[in-house]
Amino acid sequence: MKVERTEVLIIGAGPAGSVAAAMLRQQGRSVLILEREQFPRFSIGESLLPQSMEYIQAAGLLQDVVEAGFQYKNGAAFVRGERQTEFDFRDKFSPGWGTTYQVQRANFDEVLARGAERMGAQLRFRHEVLAVEPGEQPRVTVRSPEGEEYVVEADFLLDASGFGRLLPRLLKLESPSNFPVRGAIFTHVRDHIGHDAGFDRNKILITTHPEHVDVWYWTIPFSNGTCSLGVVAEMDVLKRYEGSDLQRLQALVGEDPNLGRLLAQAEWGVMPVRQITGYSANVSSLWGPGYALLGNAGEFLDPVFSSGVTIAFRSAELAAQCLARKYAGETVDWEQDYAIPLRAGVQTFRRFVEAWYAGGFQKIIFHPDPQPDVRRMICSILAGYAWDTRNPYVADTTGRRLRVLEELCSA
Numbered sequence: 001m002k003v004e005r006t007e008v009l010i011i012g013a014g015p016a017g018s019v020a021a022a023m024l025r026q027q028g029r030s031v032l033i034l035e036r037e038q039f040p041r042f043s044i045g046e047s048l049l050p051q052s053m054e055y056i057q058a059a060g061l062l063q064d065v066v067e068a069g070f071q072y073k074n075g076a077a078f079v080r081g082e083r084q085t086e087f088d089f090r091d092k093f094s095p096g097w098g099t100t101y102q103v104q105r106a107n108f109d110e111v112l113a114r115g116a117e118r119m120g121a122q123l124r125f126r127h128e129v130l131a132v133e134p135g136e137q138p139r140v141t142v143r144s145p146e147g148e149e150y151v152v153e154a155d156f157l158l159d160a161s162g163f164g165r166l167l168p169r170l171l172k173l174e175s176p177s178n179f180p181v182r183g184a185i186f187t188h189v190r191d192h193i194g195h196d197a198g199f200d201r202n203k204i205l206i207t208t209h210p211e212h213v214d215v216w217y218w219t220i221p222f223s224n225g226t227c228s229l230g231v232v233a234e235m236d237v238l239k240r241y242e243g244s245d246l247q248r249l250q251a252l253v254g255e256d257p258n259l260g261r262l263l264a265q266a267e268w269g270v271m272p273v274r275q276i277t278g279y280s281a282n283v284s285s286l287w288g289p290g291y292a293l294l295g296n297a298g299e300f301l302d303p304v305f306s307s308g309v310t311i312a313f314r315s316a317e318l319a320a321q322c323l324a325r326k327y328a329g330e331t332v333d334w335e336q337d338y339a340i341p342l343r344a345g346v347q348t349f350r351r352f353v354e355a356w357y358a359g360g361f362q363k364i365i366f367h368p369d370p371q372p373d374v375r376r377m378i379c380s381i382l383a384g385y386a387w388d389t390r391n392p393y394v395a396d397t398t399g400r401r402l403r404v405l406e407e408l409c410s411a
């Protein structure tokens with residue numbers, strides 16, 4: 001079998017893989033990205049957080065993203081029945097970007113992958129990694145589009161295979177998520193939402209189901225008059241709805257009067273309706289001999305705060321920093337230098353996701369008389385600044401501060 005060599009091999013050209021590739025190219029490393037699909041391809045995960053712009057910029061990909069013409073985003077709006085509130089991310093506590101984009105991932109992922117290629121990464125579509133041998137010089141077996149198999153040997157392997165979770169599956173690293181099994185049904189619609197509807201296209205809209213606090217909808221406007229529309233609920237709830245996925249989604253949307261009204265003129269059928277279930281996942285370790293797991297190949301929490309791509313980028317940045325030190329001849333402790341810092345931010349998001357589904361976080365955001373300072377700190381988390389330990393809600397890893405706030409807002 002043919003054997004090739006590269007310094008860093010990246011599996012998957014999603015956000016994690018492409019940003020890691022671009023950062024490694026900036027260090028002068030030889031990088032090969034193997035991607036099993038042909039881009040552009042659909043992916044879910046369309047609302048970015050301002051924190052993610054920092055990583056796009058550090059990777060040298062900012063101009064590519066800005067010039068792609070995506071929908072500008074400056075915040076998040078939340079609605080439950082008569083209650084509504086909105087956060088403008090520019091009012092956040094943490095310094096840094098306060099705006100970002102809502103992106104069709106087919107375009108966005110291609111923009112990032114082509115950007116990494118422009119910076120010198122080798123990018124191969126329709127090359128699927130089939131098997132992996134970790135170790136000092138990890139090797140992978142790949143199938144080309146012509147069906148031929150070949151081997152690539154590398155100094156280091158970054159698994160950015162996302163929901164494919166290649167190394168966790170092959171190396172039995174998977175560990176259960178502590179979230180209940182939820183599912184999402186979603187599509188794109190031509191929304192025809194009128195200017196007078198009070199709908200801000202610069203914000204993601206999160207609507208909580210009028211009766212079930214743990215069932216919620218996303219409405220993510222794009223720059224071309226379409227919206228991504230989806231609903232998230234526990235599987236037991238989703239199973240109660242019969243018919244096609246389109247009928248189930250329409251039935252669920254119809255249960256919320258606000259959303260039903262907003263989307264009354266919407267044209268369906270822009271994209272097939274899809275369902276994804278059991279996406280929350282974890283691993284026993286984020287690294288091993290000769291490899292690290294990036295983005296969703298590691299842990300995926302939950303979509304409610306749109307944190308997935310930001311976490312994927314953060315993992316890419318941390319891994320690229322570790323590899324810079326490795327190539328400088330330093331010893332890298334992947335637990336201390338990669339896994340622990342990455343998980344610190346994931347834990348911040350986890351506390352907020354748990355509080356969301358339990359209902360406490362919703363009491364905080366809908367509180368009629370919030371304290372401005374506290375609201376700015378909460379706004380920072382919603383903007384993705386989950387690693388900024390200057391924010392007391394990040395620094396307090398016990399979650400006590402958040403619980404106290406929930407209690408105060410429940411009184």
Ligand code: FAD
Pocket residue numbers: 011012013014015016017034035036037043044045046047048049127128129130160161162163164165166184276279294295296297300302303305306307308309310312
């Ligand atoms: P991916 O984007 O999944 O990319 C992995 C790539 O690896 C794919 O292109 C795949 O084809 C390739 N691959 C897989 N296996 C192989 C193989 N064997 N060989 C070669 N290539 C391979 N995140 C947000 O930031 N904002 C949101 O609004 C948001 N909404 C979401 C809604 C839902 C319902 C869900 C489930 C998730 C959402 N997410 C959101 C999360 C987001 O989808 C992911 O976190 C993000 O896509 C992870 O990026 P990644 O680069 O790790 O993986």
